[in-house]
Amino acid sequence: MPTISWCCSKLHKYAPMVVGAVLTVFILASAAGAAEHGRAGRPLCIVLASASSQTEQLQQILTSRYPASAVVSTASMCPAGTQLALSVGPAALRDMTQSAARYPAISLFVTREEYRKIVATHADISAIYAEVNPGVQLQLVKQLYQRPVRVAVMLSEETDDLRGLFTSAAAQAGLTLQIIRAPPASDPGRAVATAGNFDALVLIPDPSVLSAVSFRTILEATYRRGEGVIGFSAGQVGAGTLAAPFASLSDILAQLDEMVSVYRTTGELPAPTYPRYWSVAINESVAHSLDLVVTETARQMGSRPVGANEASPGLPSRASSDAPRSP
Amino acid sequence: MKVRSPGLDNIWIRFAIPVVIASSVMLVFTIVMLSHTFQRDANEDVTQRGRLLMMAVEASTQFDVMSGNREQLQRTIEQAMREEPLVAGLQIFDEHRQVMASVSAENSERAVAQFSTPIRTELSTADLFNSDTEPHIGDAPPSHASPAAGRVIGYVEVRVRSRPIIAARMRGSLYGIVLALLAGLFSVAVGLAVGVRFRQQLRTLIHALRQIGSGDLSVELPAKSPGEIGAMERTINQMARELGSARGELEARVRERTDELQKAIERLGASDQQRQRLIAGQTAMLEEERRRISVEMHDHINSNLALIQLLSNDLQEQSQRLVDAHVAPVEGARMLEAATRINDTTQKLYSTARGIVRALRPESLDVLGLPRAVAELIHQFNAAGGYCLVQFTESPNIPPLRGPVAVTAYRVIQEALSNIVKHANAAQADVSLLMNRPANELHLVVTDNGRGFDTRHVEAAGIGLASMRERVEGAGGYMLTRSGNSGTTIEVTLPLSDAEPTTNHR
Numbered sequence: 079m080p081t082i083s084w085c086c087s088k089l090h091k092y093a094p095m096v097v098g099a100v101l102t103v104f105i106l107a108s109a110a111g112a113a114e115h116g117r118a119g120r121p122l123c124i125v126l127a128s129a130s131s132q133t134e135q136l137q138q139i140l141t142s143r144y145p146a147s148a149v150v151s152t153a154s155m156c157p158a159g160t161q162l163a164l165s166v167g168p169a170a171l172r173d174m175t176q177s178a179a180r181y182p183a184i185s186l187f188v189t190r191e192e193y194r195k196i197v198a199t200h201a202d203i204s205a206i207y208a209e210v211n212p213g214v215q216l217q218l219v220k221q222l223y224q225r226p227v228r229v230a231v232m233l234s235e236e237t238d239d240l241r242g243l244f245t246s247a248a249a250q251a252g253l254t255l256q257i258i259r260a261p262p263a264s265d266p267g268r269a270v271a272t273a274g275n276f277d278a279l280v281l282i283p284d285p286s287v288l289s290a291v292s293f294r295t296i297l298e299a300t301y302r303r304g305e306g307v308i309g310f311s312a313g314q315v316g317a318g319t320l321a322a323p324f325a326s327l328s329d330i331l332a333q334l335d336e337m338v339s340v341y342r343t344t345g346e347l348p349a350p351t352y353p354r355y356w357s358v359a360i361n362e363s364v365a366h367s368l369d370l371v372v373t374e375t376a377r378q379m380g381s382r383p384v385g386a387n388e389a390s391p392g393l394p395s396r397a398s399s400d401a402p403r404s405p
Numbered sequence: 406m407k408v409r410s411p412g413l414d415n416i417w418i419r420f421a422i423p424v425v426i427a428s429s430v431m432l433v434f435t436i437v438m439l440s441h442t443f444q445r446d447a448n449e450d451v452t453q454r455g456r457l458l459m460m461a462v463e464a465s466t467q468f469d470v471m472s473g474n475r476e477q478l479q480r481t482i483e484q485a486m487r488e489e490p491l492v493a494g495l496q497i498f499d500e501h502r503q504v505m506a507s508v509s510a511e512n513s514e515r516a517v518a519q520f521s522t523p524i525r526t527e528l529s530t531a532d533l534f535n536s537d538t539e540p541h542i543g544d545a546p547p548s549h550a551s552p553a554a555g556r557v558i559g560y561v562e563v564r565v566r567s568r569p570i571i572a573a574r575m576r577g578s579l580y581g582i583v584l585a586l587l588a589g590l591f592s593v594a595v596g597l598a599v600g601v602r603f604r605q606q607l608r609t610l611i612h613a614l615r616q617i618g619s620g621d622l623s624v625e626l627p628a629k630s631p632g633e634i635g636a637m638e639r640t641i642n643q644m645a646r647e648l649g650s651a652r653g654e655l656e657a658r659v660r661e662r663t664d665e666l667q668k669a670i671e672r673l674g675a676s677d678q679q680r681q682r683l684i685a686g687q688t689a690m691l692e693e694e695r696r697r698i699s700v701e702m703h704d705h706i707n708s709n710l711a712l713i714q715l716l717s718n719d720l721q722e723q724s725q726r727l728v729d730a731h732v733a734p735v736e737g738a739r740m741l742e743a744a745t746r747i748n749d750t751t752q753k754l755y756s757t758a759r760g761i762v763r764a765l766r767p768e769s770l771d772v773l774g775l776p777r778a779v780a781e782l783i784h785q786f787n788a789a790g791g792y793c794l795v796q797f798t799e800s801p802n803i804p805p806l807r808g809p810v811a812v813t814a815y816r817v818i819q820e821a822l823s824n825i826v827k828h829a830n831a832a833q834a835d836v837s838l839l840m841n842r843p844a845n846e847l848h849l850v851v852t853d854n855g856r857g858f859d860t861r862h863v864e865a866a867g868i869g870l871a872s873m874r875e876r877v878e879g880a881g882g883y884m885l886t887r888s889g890n891s892g893t894t895i896e897v898t899l900p901l902s903d904a905e906p907t908t909n910h911r
Contacts, residue, residue: 324543
């Protein structure tokens with residue numbers, strides 16, 4: 079048995095060193111586990127106030143992305159010790175503001191106008207708006223027309239605070255801005271038709287202006303006069319607008335990851351913001367009708383997170399889901 | 406018997422009639438159908454175009470009604486009025502049935518139909534981020550729901566008239582009738598042209614067949630026509646060629662047979678001539694032998710008999726003197742009786758010999774010539790006191806023939822009179838002797854009023870007529886025999902040669 083005796087002699091010789099290494103590893107692992115436990119101990123609570131199929135799909139995506147999170151239908155049902163709540167949609171945001179339980183929260187998939195109306199004075203609720211920055215829309219106009227053009231935007235009383243933003247963005251893009259005042263209780267299409275000459279009309283989310291009826295009349299009014307319409311979602315491009323910058327689901331979730339990380343690191347919520355990542359969708363047929371030559375630069379406009387082409391948890395690859403769509 | 410109209414035999418007309426009838430029926434049918442469907446189609450057209458116009462106006466005025474653009478609405482419906490002459494009136498109402506735009510036709514034609522439909526807004530299915538409950542996602546999948554009809558924002562009312570439709574339909578119907586008429590005329594023309602062409606082809610075929618029927622087998626049709634006509638032309642060409650070939654063979658065979666027959670006829674003719682020459686020779690020899698015998702009998706027997714008679718006369722005279730002288734009365738009487746009997750017997754022998762000589766060779770022919778010899782023959786015939794009376798007629802220019810022709814003529818008359826006596830039981834007979842100077846022919850005719858006979862049998866059975874014919878043909882003439890209930894006629898024509906003697910050489 080020489081082999082056994084050789085092993086015993088070696089073990090006896092290096093035993094103090096092995097024990098020291100094992101202890102070191104244990105201490106480091108315990109420290110890391112404690113840190114992780116500290117974050118896990120402050121779990122996320124996902125509030126889904128509506129029960130549509132779209133909401134169910136979002137729930138699956140978010141729970142696969144944040145496995146330790148709780149999913150509730152109202153904010154009052156969030157477990158104790160909830161570190162951060164994610165409100166999905168306007169109904170959830172409204173529930174968050176009306177609930178007695180107060181958690182730091184990030185509102186997702188609501189427009190700037192909705193957030194402004196619902197949240198009001200709740201300073202502990204941040205948001206990633208559903209629509210992209212209006213300045214991006216003006217940049218898209220500039221890329222599509224490739225010349226200084228006159229761009230119009232219809233502002234209602236609720237969205238009139240965007241006047242300054244549009245003015246500065248237009249000046250920055252070298253465009254001439256025309257503000258159309260949305261007439262109260264009147265057809266926006268008629269207002270557009272009588273608004274004088276411009277080259278493109280930028281739409282922004284505004285329920286007081288845009289409806290299923292007025293959207294068609296606005297499109298008819300602009301296309302009768304050879305004017306392009308810049309929307310704010312990919313679906314609107316399919317419905318007939320010239321183009322639209324939009325933040326996809328993966329764009330929003332990527333930015334959400336970043337905000338959650340910042341919050342967990344710093345313990346502070348970032349300010350409400352427009353989506354950082356976005357893409358554009360262009361209706362090539364409408365562009366052809368308006369005698370516009372769509373450049374590849376226009377098609378490739380956007381801002382995408384690092385590693386966007388890699389599959390994110392709960393989402394298909396970006397290549398197939400977030401590529402700019404051209405109806 | 407089936408009676409047919411002569412005109413229907415013309416194939417061109419037979420072609421034309423069904424074509425014209427079919428075209429006329431088609432034309433009448435077309436007109437009836439057009440008139441039958443005219444009003445119904447016009448009403449359907451008015452309805453369809455009215456509804457279509459109503460929908461077009463509803464779609465094109467939706468935005469202007471919603472935006473309250475009355476000027477544009479008026480322009481739109483006025484343009485629709487100009488574009489569509491069917492419109493009698495067009496009105497656009499708002500949602501409260503207040504008129505927003507209206508236009509009517511200037512003429513006062515009454516509208517036959519009115520169509521009205523509400524103008525509705527169409528709802529977009531695009532996500533406009535205006536739901537206050539659902540999350541807003543920039544790349545949410547588009548809704549596949551059809552655009553829903555929105556609220557009623559107005560009404561469109563279209564009144565249509567039918568006169569433009571009827572006028573257009575009328576023009577269409579007229580065009581249809583004219584086209585049908587033209588098509589019918591074209592069909593008739595084509596049918597007639599086909600008939601004419603077919604008739605020409607048939608005429609060519611019939612002409613070719615007639616040529617073939619008349620024996621002209623040089624027919625060669627072009628055989629370029631398609632179908633049955635071409636096949637018929639080729640068949641006729643083939644038939645003409647085959648008939649020509651067959652006729653050539655037949656003609657060659659006929660020529661061959663004709664040559665053979667000609668040779669046979671020539672051989673037969675030669676044989677007949679030889680036979681005639683033989684008969685003529687035999688007859689001549691016979692007549693010569695008869696003449697020689699008669700001359701011998703006349704010159705020797707008759708002269709000796711005359712001498713015997715002179716001697717017997719002398720013996721009678723001497724015996725008579727002996728009796729008268731009573732020298733030897735008994736012996737004288739016996740000698741007288743014997744001399745008398747010798748004289749009588751000699752006289753009888755002389756008479757018999759003269760008859761034989763006359764039968765062998767009519768002496769009168771040599772002495773008197775043919776006409777007088779025939780006259781004497783007839784005189785002797787009548788003098789014999791028979792039942793039949795014979796008359797003789799002769800032309801005055803007949804020479805006194807004495808040669809073979811005269812003998813033949815004399816023998817024929819002699820045999821004919823003998824037959825009349827033996828078989829005819831005639832009461833009267835006529836013998837004519839005529840001379841045809843231009844032809845240098847002797848023509849004799851023997852007729853009787855007897856009972857006649859069947860020429861088909863008598864000539865074959867009896868040798869009288871046959872020997873007469875042989876004698877005539879041997880002399881180079883010919884004999885015709887006619888017989889019936891009223892009598893018999895024998896006509897003989899004998900050619901005269903220049904060598905025929907007219908004088909007595911004896």
